[in-house]
Amino acid sequence: GGDCLAFSQRFPDCKVDDISLLGNGVCNGGNYSTAECDFDIKDCLGFNQRFPGCVVDIPLKIGNGICNRGAYNTAECEFDGGDCDEFNQKYPECIDEGNNSFMGFTWMSGYKGLKCTADLQGFSDTSALALTLQKPNCIFGVNCTEWLSENYPDCQVSYPPFIADGVCQGGDFSGNTPECGYEGGDCVEFNMNFPNCTVNRSFMISDGSCDGGGHNTEECGYDGGDCMEFNMKYPNCDVEFPVKIGNNHCDVGLYNTPECGYDGGDCDAFNKYPNCIVSNPHWIGDGKCNGGSYNKPECGFDDGDCSGRDSQYSICQGLGRVVSFNIGNGVCDGGFYNIPECFYDGGDCRDFNKMYPNCKARYPKYVGDGFCNIGSYNVPECGFDGGDCYKFNTMYPNCNVSNPSLVGDSNCDGGTYNTPECGFDGGDCLICSSDNENCLSNDAVLFIDGEKRDTKSSKRESQTNAISQMIASIISIIASLVILWMIFRSHEKLSSIFHRLLLMLSVSDIISSIALGLSTIPISSEYKDIIWNAQGNDTTCEMQGFFIFIGSMAAPLYNCSLCWYYVFVVVFQKKDDFI
Numbered sequence: 001g002g003d004c005l006a007f008s009q010r011f012p013d014c015k016v017d018d019i020s021l022l023g024n025g026v027c028n029g030g031n032y033s034t035a036e037c038d039f040d041i042k043d044c045l046g047f048n049q050r051f052p053g054c055v056v057d058i059p060l061k062i063g064n065g066i067c068n069r070g071a072y073n074t075a076e077c078e079f080d081g082g083d084c085d086e087f088n089q090k091y092p093e094c095i096d097e098g099n100n101s102f103m104g105f106t107w108m109s110g111y112k113g114l115k116c117t118a119d120l121q122g123f124s125d126t127s128a129l130a131l132t133l134q135k136p137n138c139i140f141g142v143n144c145t146e147w148l149s150e151n152y153p154d155c156q157v158s159y160p161p162f163i164a165d166g167v168c169q170g171g172d173f174s175g176n177t178p179e180c181g182y183e184g185g186d187c188v189e190f191n192m193n194f195p196n197c198t199v200n201r202s203f204m205i206s207d208g209s210c211d212g213g214g215h216n217t218e219e220c221g222y223d224g225g226d227c228m229e230f231n232m233k234y235p236n237c238d239v240e241f242p243v244k245i246g247n248n249h250c251d252v253g254l255y256n257t258p259e260c261g262y263d264g265g266d267c268d269a270f271n272k273y274p275n276c277i278v279s280n281p282h283w284i285g286d287g288k289c290n291g292g293s294y295n296k297p298e299c300g301f302d303d304g305d306c307s308g309r310d311s312q313y314s315i316c317q318g319l320g321r322v323v324s325f326n327i328g329n330g331v332c333d334g335g336f337y338n339i340p341e342c343f344y345d346g347g348d349c350r351d352f353n354k355m356y357p358n359c360k361a362r363y364p365k366y367v368g369d370g371f372c373n374i375g376s377y378n379v380p381e382c383g384f385d386g387g388d389c390y391k392f393n394t395m396y397p398n399c400n401v402s403n404p405s406l407v408g409d410s411n412c413d414g415g416t417y418n419t420p421e422c423g424f425d426g427g428d429c430l431i432c433s434s435d436n437e438n439c440l441s442n443d444a445v446l447f448i449d450g451e452k453r454d455t456k457s458s459k460r461e462s463q464t465n466a467i468s469q470m471i472a473s474i475i476s477i478i479a480s481l482v483i484l485w486m487i488f489r490s491h492e493k494l495s496s497i498f499h500r501l502l503l504m505l506s507v508s509d510i511i512s513s514i515a516l517g518l519s520t521i522p523i524s525s526e527y528k529d530i531i532w533n534a535q536g537n538d539t540t541c542e543m544q545g546f547f548i549f550i551g552s553m554a555a556p557l558y559n560c561s562l563c564w565y566y567v568f569v570v571v572f573q574k575k576d577d578f579i
Helices: 003-010 033-039 044-048 075-081 085-090 126-136 146-153 180-183 188-193 228-233 260-266 295-304 308-318 339-348 351-356 380-386 390-395 420-426 455-489 498-515 540-571
Strands: 431-433 443-450 452-455
Touching: 455 498, 498 540
Parallel strands: 431 443
Antiparallel strands: 443 452
């Protein structure tokens, strides 16, 4: 209905999949947050100020409590807003190699090797080499069933490559049983050292990092000795991931308890505010003002990060509907930003409110942006869209369309645009070109090859040309058929090169003549008002063009071959055997 045309006029270089997401109050990443799209029509200005070098597809994932990999887990994005601090500390050399998953475990998918021991695949360069040497036809699940049945006929496992891969996987699914040769010998030493340890991911035992849960038990030698120091320091601290303790990242729950030394001291700053309840405690006092529940007296106004100018918005942030970095960013945001508790968007909306005190437009930034917006924008209270709709309202007071900017844009739009109330689309539909289907009436004016014509004369001329073309094609087809009849009636038939060349020349002519003889019939019926007998569609039109091209190209080639035939026969007096 013209929505996309108006958008392309406003943002000619903005290439996004869904234009309805632009300026919807939520920062969308990727191509939306570009200068060509006015940084998601200013929705991403606050995010870009908070994370200036962070380029991600979904900015809302930053700081959502889940470690997102790839571009999110970078210094520019503050390692996913702090969500990946724990993972990065535990596996500092772990490299993301892509979107791979194994046996349904996708939370760490794409991270391979012993440097990423949390990944259940657990392959290092050395183990992969051992796997190749021992099982040349059983690499990552290929032909493993045959290899397994030959070496361990009674072994039943869900993932055969674990057997004899150089790493003791352990657990219920690995094959650490007599029938599987204790994982093909991988777990023999482990079983001798820890005969009663039955944890999954046995390779994490004695890996230099204290792992909690079943690993940190007497049966498993307190994670193969990795947890001895931790247990001495925090004897009553029972957490799943001991490595979180003292990693400079405040973790709540069981970690932030006296038994665990208040997360090894990581939560000392946060604990200054016992009534502070937030989803990311490590954001408290990180040097940047965070909105919402962070910027409240209970949290010391983000431990002083929001002191000064931002502290005055504590009530505003308590509403839980706004983001601090959108306040006072130079853009008037509507809704809950433009209220007294938020000091009218940190002063951004003061001029707007002074000029349009009763304007209830959802996005004040659209008012006076140079484009006429309808609805609640084009009303007296909003100054008729900040003056953008003055000209439209004056010229077409009774024109009711969804995109006024399309009226008078030099392109004829149909429907309610092409009505007297809208000046026949601002005059765009009074003088048409042949590709404007919305204004093709019997008395419309056309410009064809620069010549002014009406649709009646154009249709009449196309009829004359089409009939002439049909007659010429029929004559050509008849002549070619006569030639074919003569060839097959002759004594030589196709044994002569001359006859064979004539045969293909005639066939080529028949193909092109049939296509040409259809004349205007295959042309799209959309043009029936200016082209006589147009009954087809785009596909039939393309098919006609294809056969015309084939026949028109083949006929001259065979004609040329016939000429060379005469040269050899007449000039050089050669016979068919030579040719």
